[in-house]
Amino acid sequence: MARLPRVVVTHWTHPEALAYLAGFCEPVAPGPAPGVWSRAEVLDRAATAEGLLVCMADSVDDEFLAACPRLRVISAALKGYDNFDAEACARRGVWLTILPDLLTEPTAELAIGLTIAVMRQVPAADRAVRGGDFAGWRPRFYGAGLAGATVGILGMGRLGQALAERLAGFSVTVRYADPRPLDPERERALGVHRSSTTELLRRSDVVLPLLPLTRQTRGLIDARALREFKPGAYLVNIGRGSVVDEEAVADALEAGTLAGYAADVFAMEDWLLPGRPDRIPARLLENPRTVFTPHLGSAVDGVRREMSLAAARQLRQALSGQRPDHAVNDPAR
Known part of the structure; x- marks a missing residue:
């Protein structure tokens, strides 16, 4: 009986995905408790593996690939792949695949939640209630509302459009900056207006950078950009941590020129970037x-379950000799 290809799943995943994998490979995964293997633990298990199913906590460079000579495919259960060297994978004959669509809707929902939370001072108010500092209504924690605000979106790809659709019910003006404009019909359907980046920063009450992390976008929202912000504006980052200069944000918050900052992503997570910080700045955490x-x-x-299954399906395609549906490279064999 032929040996099944070995596939290492670097993180806890749903039983349905593991059962699917077991139909065509030998899956090796953490469990049963939720967890993620370290790079060393992954390398130890992947030295004889043909496939990897990876997550945001992982990174793959040429050194990693050299230690895993049998690899044929790395299937990433994520959209942004800046922590994975696609060119190095291609040189070594390894497919790199992603999930371009499944993360869009839940991420857009979270963007709305974080925006409201930071504008309405929800965390500070929550701490006051939990700390016993509440004896009934008082004129405190007055924040800002979305109604009538201008929301600026940097990058109008799938996520930017999904966010614009969800903002339609909040009586806001949505401006966007993107070198590739939407067609006029799509702009009208979404109710958005294209601006230059500078105009967007100067006129927006809330700014959301929804950009991939590249050489051009790293540190895009830096001290200079923050000086262009409308006084009292808010910044919400759900894209990539290093698109924002976190120390500059801390300075703007302390100076009072930025009213608030919300983030779901942080520069310390961008594993392959040289000089990345190893922690979130304490000044931000304490603000x-x-x-x-x-x-x-x-x-x-439910979304994470479908993401794991979709990533597993791309593993199956690659290991059976097909081109995966969402490959981001084209390895020469």
């Missing part, structure tokens, strides 16, 4: 006008 969630963009149970 009462911040709201943070631990990378929950796609953390909806």
Whole structure:
């Protein structure tokens, strides 16, 4: 009987996905308790593996690939793949696949939640109630509302459009900046207006950068960009941590020029970037006008189940000699 290909799943995943994998490979995964293997633990198990099913906590570079010479496919259960060297994978004959669509809706929902939370000072108010500092209504924690606000979206891809659709019910003006404009009919359907980046920053009450992490976008929202912000504006980051200069954000919060900062992503997560910080700046964590969630963009149970299954299906395609549906490279064999 022929040996089944070995596939290492680097993180806890749903039993349905493991059962699907067991139909065509030998899956090796953490469990049963939720967890993620470290890089060393993954390498130890992947040295003889043909496939990997990876998550945001992983990173793959040429050194990693050299230690796993039998790899044929890396299937990422995520959309942004800046932590994975696609060119190095291609050089070594390894497919790299992603999930372009499944994360869009839950991430757009979280963006709305974080925006409201930071504008209405929800975390500070919650702490006051839990700390016993509440004896009935008092004129405190007055924040800002979305109604009548201008929301600026940097990047109008799938996520930007999904966010614009959800903002339609909030009586806001939506501006976007993107080098590739939407067609006029789509702009009208979404009710959005294209601006330059500078105009968007100057006129928006809330700014959301929804951009992939590239050389051009790293640190895009830096001290200089923050000086262009409308006084009292809010910044919400659900895209990639390093698109925002976190120290510059802390400075703007302390100076009072930025009214609040909410984030689901952080620069410390961008594993392959040289010089990345190893922690979130303490000044941000301690600032009462911040709201943070631990990378929950796609953390909806049903969505994560479907993501694992979709990533497993791409593994099957690659291991059976097909081109995976959502490959981001084209390895030469």
